[in-house]
Amino acid sequence: MPAIERIEVTQSVTSLFLPELGHFALCLALSLTVLQAVVPMLGVVTGRVLWSELARPAAIGQFSFLLIAYLILTWCFIVSDFSVSYVAHNSNTQLPLAYRISAVWGAHEGSLLLWVLMLASWTMAVAFFSKSLPRDLTATVLSVMGMVSIGFLLFMLLTSNPFDRQFPVPAEGRDLNPLLQDPGLIIHPPMLYMGYVGFSVAFAFAIAALIGGRLDTAWARWTRPWTTSAWMFLTLGIMLGSWWAYHELGWGGWWFWDPVENASFMPWLVGTALVHSLAVTEKRGIFKSWTVLLAITAFSMSLLGTFLVRSGVLVSVHAFATDPERGVFILGFFAIVVGGSLGLYAWRAPRFRASGKAGFFSREGFLLLNNIFLVVAAAAVFVGTLYPLLADAMSLGKLSVGPPYFNTVFVPLTLPLVLLVGCAAALNWKRGRVDTLWQRLRWVALLALAAGLAMPWLMLGKTTFLVIAAVSMAFWAMFSASEEIIRRGSRRGWLKIPAAIWGMSLAHFGLGIFVIGVTLVSAYSAENDVRLAPGESAELSGFEFRFEGITQYAGPNYDSTVGKVTVSRGNKALAVLEPEKRIYRAMGNAMTEAGVLPRLHRDLYVSLGEPLSGQAWSLRLYYRPFMRFVWLGALLMALGGFLAMFDRRYRKPGKLDSGIERHAVAESDV
Amino acid sequence: MRYWIAALCLGFGGLTLAEPPALHSGQEARYQALIEELRCLVCQNQNIAESNAPLAEDLRLQVAEMINAGRSDAEIKDYLVARYGDFVLYRPPFKPNTWLLWGGPFLLLVLGLVTAFRIFSGRRSETPDESVDQAALHKLLQGQSDQRNKS
Numbered sequence: 125m126p127a128i129e130r131i132e133v134t135q136s137v138t139s140l141f142l143p144e145l146g147h148f149a150l151c152l153a154l155s156l157t158v159l160q161a162v163v164p165m166l167g168v169v170t171g172r173v174l175w176s177e178l179a180r181p182a183a184i185g186q187f188s189f190l191l192i193a194y195l196i197l198t199w200c201f202i203v204s205d206f207s208v209s210y211v212a213h214n215s216n217t218q219l220p221l222a223y224r225i226s227a228v229w230g231a232h233e234g235s236l237l238l239w240v241l242m243l244a245s246w247t248m249a250v251a252f253f254s255k256s257l258p259r260d261l262t263a264t265v266l267s268v269m270g271m272v273s274i275g276f277l278l279f280m281l282l283t284s285n286p287f288d289r290q291f292p293v294p295a296e297g298r299d300l301n302p303l304l305q306d307p308g309l310i311i312h313p314p315m316l317y318m319g320y321v322g323f324s325v326a327f328a329f330a331i332a333a334l335i336g337g338r339l340d341t342a343w344a345r346w347t348r349p350w351t352t353s354a355w356m357f358l359t360l361g362i363m364l365g366s367w368w369a370y371h372e373l374g375w376g377g378w379w380f381w382d383p384v385e386n387a388s389f390m391p392w393l394v395g396t397a398l399v400h401s402l403a404v405t406e407k408r409g410i411f412k413s414w415t416v417l418l419a420i421t422a423f424s425m426s427l428l429g430t431f432l433v434r435s436g437v438l439v440s441v442h443a444f445a446t447d448p449e450r451g452v453f454i455l456g457f458f459a460i461v462v463g464g465s466l467g468l469y470a471w472r473a474p475r476f477r478a479s480g481k482a483g484f485f486s487r488e489g490f491l492l493l494n495n496i497f498l499v500v501a502a503a504a505v506f507v508g509t510l511y512p513l514l515a516d517a518m519s520l521g522k523l524s525v526g527p528p529y530f531n532t533v534f535v536p537l538t539l540p541l542v543l544l545v546g547c548a549a550a551l552n553w554k555r556g557r558v559d560t561l562w563q564r565l566r567w568v569a570l571l572a573l574a575a576g577l578a579m580p581w582l583m584l585g586k587t588t589f590l591v592i593a594a595v596s597m598a599f600w601a602m603f604s605a606s607e608e609i610i611r612r613g614s615r616r617g618w619l620k621i622p623a624a625i626w627g628m629s630l631a632h633f634g635l636g637i638f639v640i641g642v643t644l645v646s647a648y649s650a651e652n653d654v655r656l657a658p659g660e661s662a663e664l665s666g667f668e669f670r671f672e673g674i675t676q677y678a679g680p681n682y683d684s685t686v687g688k689v690t691v692s693r694g695n696k697a698l699a700v701l702e703p704e705k706r707i708y709r710a711m712g713n714a715m716t717e718a719g720v721l722p723r724l725h726r727d728l729y730v731s732l733g734e735p736l737s738g739q740a741w742s743l744r745l746y747y748r749p750f751m752r753f754v755w756l757g758a759l760l761m762a763l764g765g766f767l768a769m770f771d772r773r774y775r776k777p778g779k780l781d782s783g784i785e786r787h788a789v790a791e792s793d794v
Numbered sequence: 795m796r797y798w799i800a801a802l803c804l805g806f807g808g809l810t811l812a813e814p815p816a817l818h819s820g821q822e823a824r825y826q827a828l829i830e831e832l833r834c835l836v837c838q839n840q841n842i843a844e845s846n847a848p849l850a851e852d853l854r855l856q857v858a859e860m861i862n863a864g865r866s867d868a869e870i871k872d873y874l875v876a877r878y879g880d881f882v883l884y885r886p887p888f889k890p891n892t893w894l895l896w897g898g899p900f901l902l903l904v905l906g907l908v909t910a911f912r913i914f915s916g917r918r919s920e921t922p923d924e925s926v927d928q929a930a931l932h933k934l935l936q937g938q939s940d941q942r943n944k945s
Binding site (some may be wrong): 375382383461482483484489492496497499500501504505508511515518521522523524525526527528532533537641651652747 | 824826830831833839841842843844879880881882884885886891892894895896898899900902903906907910911913914915
């Protein structure tokens with residue numbers, strides 16, 4: 125039999141049963157998850173050890189079957205099995221292999237499968253890394269994660285099955301949304317989901333604390349690395365989304381305060397608050413019930429984000445009403461999770477007593493301030509995102525809440541945070557003193573002010589009061605983070621600085637970089653919409669953009685028009701930018717690819733518009749100073765989280781009382 | 795992340811630009827700021843600077859004409875609100891139905907700060923109780939060690 129024919133025969137045979145096998149694997153995963161959710165919890169209640177021990181194998185089984193389902197769906201994409209309607213809707217034979225594999229999470233059903241697979245991975249990770257934890261705690265945590273997983277698996281099987289078949293089988297599929305055919309979008313959703321789903325671990329620990337009545341230093345220490353890693357993934361996910369939007373949408377913006385973006389930003393803000401309040405709970409034994417509430421809220425916000433994005437309610441209240449099946453399911457699930465956990469909280473949280481006390485001018489007090497500002501900022505995003513929906517639903521009129529609102533409200537709520545960051549490491553626990561703080565940080569403050577005055581002026585030639593204030597605060601955060609490292613390194617040796625301190629300082633330094641980026645790119649950006657014929661040029665911020673003309677080429681599954689723009693300053697040519705406009709053949713969709721000249725201190729950016737009369741084209745030119753700082757800052761924050769996870773005290777669980785351990789705690793101080 | 799929204803808009807993704815309207819010199823910044831605060835009414839969630847829908851193009855031209863005719867920002871917005879309602883403004887006006895929107899976050903901040911302050915001052919006032927406990931504990935421990943010393 126010739127090879128090609130054999131492949132076709134194999135394919136048609138596998139096509140008969142593989143998707144059914146995938147569907148079956150999902151069902152098996154669901155039944156194992158029910159086992160994982162119910163039996164260990166009963167074991168904890170009745171004191172049957174074997175029942176509690178079932179959590180781990182059940183979690184492994186759940187993960188294995190989900191992985192099988194996921195691989196089968198991927199295979200269906202690779203061989204273009206259009207009998208699976210999800211594949212037929214989101215892929216075609218022209219699609220390059222890499223995008224076929226990433227198309228698995230390109231739309232609703234598949235991204236849900238990825239979501240539950242990730243939830244199962246986190247569950248597995250907890251099962252493996254929690255061997256030294258008390259058996260009851262592990263069993264309860266895995267059981268709670270199982271309950272969450274049941275909700276999502278049911279949702280998938282009942283309303284959004286990725287293995288649904290369609291007959292007759294179409295000869296050709298439609299296409300993966302061309303907006304998603306970009307390297308940035310291959311990794312952005314998985315990162316984001318890892319973050320969303322990761323908060324389920326903190327959530328499960330919080331519920332376990334409420335059920336078990338145990339909330340102490342050990343609990344906080346076990347919860348911290350999980351929370352930090354979820355936070356790190358979410359940070360990376362949001363950053364990648366922003367970077368992608370900048371390159372792909374052609375509007376030169378990096379953040380649009382779009383409801384879908386806000387849906388990912390709310391859990392990030394609450395998660396950041398959680399990371400900080402966990403520190404206080406671990407070190408000082410206070411803010412206990414607040415920490416639990418934040419853990420519940422962070423995960424609820426992740427679920428809310430899913431609801432907002434997946435139910436179609438954002439598109440319009442009416443779209444939700446015409447096809448309410450999915451939306452109603454998620455809303456119901458959301459109500460059960462949030463209502464149930466808050467009910468449990470109201471019932472059990474009052475038993476948590478603070479075991480320490482502190483004055484307001486102390487690290488505890490400042491961390492509480494941090495929490496208040498972060499939570500209020502999250503609330504502002506929440507209000508701004510949902511207000512138009514509520515106003516419409518309650519007939520208060522149709523409103524739009526957009527970037528002008530968020531920028532006005534958000535900036536005053538978050539700038540104080542940057543001020544607080546500077547004091548983070550320098551202020552003592554329990555009772556800080558103004559004079560020691562001043563003694564330690566006065567040079568940092570002066571230096572920050574000087575840098576804030578000088579830098580915008582030197583680099584960009586002009587400055588305003590707001591810019592000076594924001595940039596000074598950013599330097600304040602960066603310098604004080606460096607001061608902490610230098611002080612420790614020079615006193616006790618660089619190698620003795622605990623990973624947690626490196627992580628915290630790096631993240632705070634990153635925040636400073638981020639704030640500089642945001643401030644300067646908002647204050648000094650310039651843009652220009654121009655009409656250029658070949659050979660003509662336009663000027664923007666001292667750069668000359670010369671339009672050379674267009675060329676055409678055929679990509680694997682699109683046809684592209686490429687503009688050629690030479691950028692120069694004075695007589696020196698800097699680069700040739702090639703903004704593209706692609707038409708994807710399958711559905712005839714148009715997409716842009718911006719031409720960007722990235723530099724650390726400025727981006728020059730061109731996007732190609734429409735052909736106009738004659739040979740001329742409309743072009744949009746942007747000058748974006750310090751754009752890279754925004755993403756660099758976010759990257760450093762994520763890296764800081766990554767380092768903090770590896771603090772050695774997390775690797776020695778259960779040895780709280782040993783002398784070495786106590787030494788490590790005193791050293792780390794975070 | 796904006797792909798859902800962009801995908802739903804008429805042109806399906808990406809930037810398209812018609813011929814930019816001619817403006818009197820020195821008005822470009824004002825024009826740009828204005829069109830970025832106005833919503834494209836037929837798109838899902840785009841301002842008229844970004845949108846490529848015919849309506850957005852039409853609105854851009856109208857805004858440019860009004861700017862050239864010497865109308866102020868407020869006059870231009872009033873004109874558009876009269877035709878399309880508050881929906882056209884991305885910066886919602888401060889009115890009874892938006893008091894909560896504009897005031898809510900700051901109200902919450904004040905509440906949070908007051909609560910935090912009360913928690914900390916409350917905690918300090920609890921201090922005597924705990925110190926009594928500590929003293930009792932101390933005495934207990936002392937008693938124990940005394941006994942141990944005696945034995």
